[in-house]
Every structure is written in structure tokens, then in C-alpha cells.
Amino acid sequence: MTRDARDEKLRSRIGGIAQFYDRTGRMPSFSEIGELAGLRSKNAVSKLVLKLERLRVLGRDGKGRLIPGSIAFPVRMLGTVKAGFPSPAEEELADTLSLDELLIRNRDATFMLRVSGDSMTGAGILPGDMVLVDKGQTPRSGDIVVAEVDGEWTMKYLRRRGNSVTLLPANPRYKPIRPRNELRIGGVVTAVVRKYR
Template sequence: MKKLTPAVLKQRSECIRNFYTERGRMPSFSEIGGLVGLSSKSSVFKLIERLEKEQSLSRDVNGRLLPGPMSHPLRVLGSVEAGFPSPAEEELADTLSLDDLMVKNRQATFLLKVSGDSMSGVGIMPGDMVIIDRSLSPKSGDIVVAEVDGAWTMKRLKKSGENIVLVAANPNYKPIRPKNELKIAGVVTGVVRKYQ
């Protein structure tokens, strides 16, 4: 048999990962055999042993398979101006999942697409999606989604004593002082934007 190249190993690892993202669970050894083209479970067993050593796979406390170190890993590197990392540095870097990073309380969280440029001054552009947490109590300085006098807007909340003002981050918009009621739907905890 030919040598098992890293390329082949990676391809097989991706087969397994694809199964996980598509089906929401890890495949069994027999299923992995079918995915990568191995008719013996023991061959799969050896494959898994390898992938474990390479950290592209891990196991539960109970010995069950898990995708990657945990959850959906994304490499996090340094800052742009600090220089670009070498492959060696990458291996040391932390990994995380966007979901875990951005969402604390999944039950109370949802996404909202932004239209209008009232917050473009702080980098929230039309077309962006904002992550909103309903469970947080809004503090002064937070960006909130609120219903003021019948209309829904996204603005920055400013409290000074009893005085409450909603301020846009664009000088073209005037601060709003709610006359009657102010219903705050949630606090903006993050922004995501997708190019292409």
C-alpha cells in the first residue's frame, strides 16, 4: 500500500467533520468506514487514533467522538498591525466558536438586520446584522432596540437620573426624548457583517 499522506488524512478528517455539520452528530465507526472508504472497523479505529493525536478530533469523558477540540473551532490570531502569524504560532492560538463567542443566552437572543444609517458612526452599517439579547437590562451607554412613541429604532441609550435620551451615532439624526412610552426590546450585544 501507498504511504498515507497528510493530504489523505486531512481529507478523511473533513469527511467526518462534514458528516457532523450536516447531520448534527458524529458518525459511528461503521459509518466512518462508509464515508472514507474503509470496509473494516479496525481500520477506522486506527484512523481515529491518528486524528486524535493530531487534535483534529477528540473524545468525550465517556469515550464518544467529538468534532475537533470542542465545538466549532476557529483560530484566533493576533492583531493586523502586530504582524502576521507564522504557521507555528497558529497552532498555539486559541480556538473558539462564533456562536459561543457572541451568544450567551441563546433562548433570549436573536438577530436583526439593520436598515438605515443612524448608527453608522459606530460602525453599524445598513445590511449588518445585530445580535440582540432580550434578557439584559439596558444600561446607559448601551445600544438598544426600542419602540419610542410607536416607532422602532436602534439607538444608544443615555440615562442621567430620570432623564432618558436615545442618541443616534450619526449627526444627521436628532436625539430622541421619548414623550409617552419607551419600550426597550433588547440590548445590542454584537454585530456581524458578511461580505460576498
């Protein structure tokens, strides 16, 4: 068997395991890996797993049980748009990551809201976009926050000057808001997500 064919075989096996994990959300057992890879012997699976551990595709936790490695991170990260698409050989070296891990720090305090209205268009937040809001973080000046002003909820830049607070839209057609009464801040916008199709 040629080197390329062996590489391809290994790759398809990794793909099979990744698919299994994607589909079920749990790691396959050794026998199941055997079925996926077409191996009858658990020893063969053992050797395969060892190899995948070295490649960081899989890992082990403190108790020696199989945990996902790079297969848990679905997106391959490349460089910049200008760099374009590297060759397949380079692609393998690229880092992989999970969007959940990238964007969510505190899962219990994080919510997703759909944006309505165009008051933040200037900041690249369009109506229909989704924003992740963290209730736990303390809002700093310059943050985009979700706040309740005089009974209505909006999303605006927060500006603090001394002890005065202003809510600044990112659209010149709207005016800054200087809340008269209390200002309830629901959370800090930590990320924006837009889906095209």
C-alpha cells in the same frame, strides 16, 4: 511512507470527518469513519479515533460517545491584521471557534434584525448590517438598544443620568431623543454582523 505524507493523510482524514459533520450535523459512526478514511477494520478506526481524541479533534461525552472537538468550530482564529498570515505550521496551532458560540450567549432570547436607516453610522453600524439583539439582558447606560419611542422602533445608544433616560443616535444629523411617555426597550444589541459577498 515519509513523515510529510503521513501528516497529509491524517489531515485529509480529519477533513473528511469535518465535512461529514458539516454536511449532516451529526457525528459519523465508527464504520462510517472507516468508509471516509478508507479503512476496512474497525480496529484501525478505533486507533484513528484515539489519535484524534489526543489532538482534540474529537472528544467523548460522559457516556463515552463520540462528540465533535475542534471540527465543530469552523473558523480558525489568527492574530491581528498587522500580523498578517502566518506560515502553515503556525496555522495549525491557531485556535478555532464557532461564530455561533462566540456571539450568542442566550439562544432563546437572541434575535437577529436587519438595520435600516443611518442613525448609528457613527458607531460603525451601517444600513443593511445585521445586529444580534438579546431580549434577556438588562440595558445599562452606554449600551446600544432597540427601543420603541412614541410608537416607532429605533436603535440608539442608551444614556441614563440619574433617573432621566436619553436615546442618543451616533449620527450628528439626528437629535437625541428624550422619550416623553413610556420607553419600551426591546433588547440590547450584543453584536453586529456585516456580510460583504
